[in-house]
Amino acid sequence: MQAHHPLDRPVWSALTTRQAHLALGDGRAVRFAPDYGLFAAVADASPESLASLAALVPAEGQVALVEADEPPPVPGAAVVSRAFIWQMSTERLTPAEPSPDFEIAPLTEADASQMLALATLTQPGPFFARTHQLGYFVGIKQEGRLVAMAGERMKPTGFTEVSGVCTHPEFRGRGYAGALMRIVAGRILARGETAFLHTFAHNIGAIALYRSLGFELRRELGMTVLARG
Numbered sequence: 001m002q003a004h005h006p007l008d009r010p011v012w013s014a015l016t017t018r019q020a021h022l023a024l025g026d027g028r029a030v031r032f033a034p035d036y037g038l039f040a041a042v043a044d045a046s047p048e049s050l051a052s053l054a055a056l057v058p059a060e061g062q063v064a065l066v067e068a069d070e071p072p073p074v075p076g077a078a079v080v081s082r083a084f085i086w087q088m089s090t091e092r093l094t095p096a097e098p099s100p101d102f103e104i105a106p107l108t109e110a111d112a113s114q115m116l117a118l119a120t121l122t123q124p125g126p127f128f129a130r131t132h133q134l135g136y137f138v139g140i141k142q143e144g145r146l147v148a149m150a151g152e153r154m155k156p157t158g159f160t161e162v163s164g165v166c167t168h169p170e171f172r173g174r175g176y177a178g179a180l181m182r183i184v185a186g187r188i189l190a191r192g193e194t195a196f197l198h199t200f201a202h203n204i205g206a207i208a209l210y211r212s213l214g215f216e217l218r219r220e221l222g223m224t225v226l227a228r229g
Helices: 010-015 048-054 109-122 174-192 204-213
Strands: 023-025 029-032 039-044 063-067 077-090 137-142 147-152 158-169 194-200 216-228
Touching: 010 039, 010 063, 010 158, 023 048, 029 048, 039 048, 048 204, 063 158, 077 204, 109 137, 109 147, 109 158, 137 174, 137 204, 147 174, 174 204, 194 204, 194 216
Parallel strands: 039 063, 158 194
Antiparallel strands: 023 029, 029 039, 063 216, 077 194, 077 216, 137 147, 147 158
């Protein structure tokens, strides 16, 4: 499972570099600590690495692999689901529209419970008790209630993922997601990094939004979710 590009194996690239302090495992397999995420990766397809990965699959819960190549069977683990996802990236955003007529503010630890509740409701992707601590998040509130947010997740060297993009169903269609993503991605690009994201390949509406911001398909990857066999 030799990587040709850091983003071909984004989980491994993140957890063995800038986010190694968030990793559980050894040199053969790693995963985000459960409060941060369920993503995991192996160094290679050797029996030793697969055994290390199997040890990281919780008795109650799951791990998810995001790879360009389909992973080999993992002893003691069962495949819960497989899905194709698009990995999109950009080094330059499209020209911004006039400033939005709504207020966008950084989110802090004081917003953690509302962030988790919004993500649980809208299901933008795996989001856990400390996922919001993986990077910078911004949001939009209505009368003190968080109704939309976006932020950062995986951070391989030279790249940062835009993630956690979601809007409460009652507030969709107002341009919130695009405006929030512009801020998050703009900060990433200002640091001299490449912004990237993941979306299910069938999510045509989201892909159209991301393209309107300047993101383009980099590569199709597979996401494999594993549980104890």
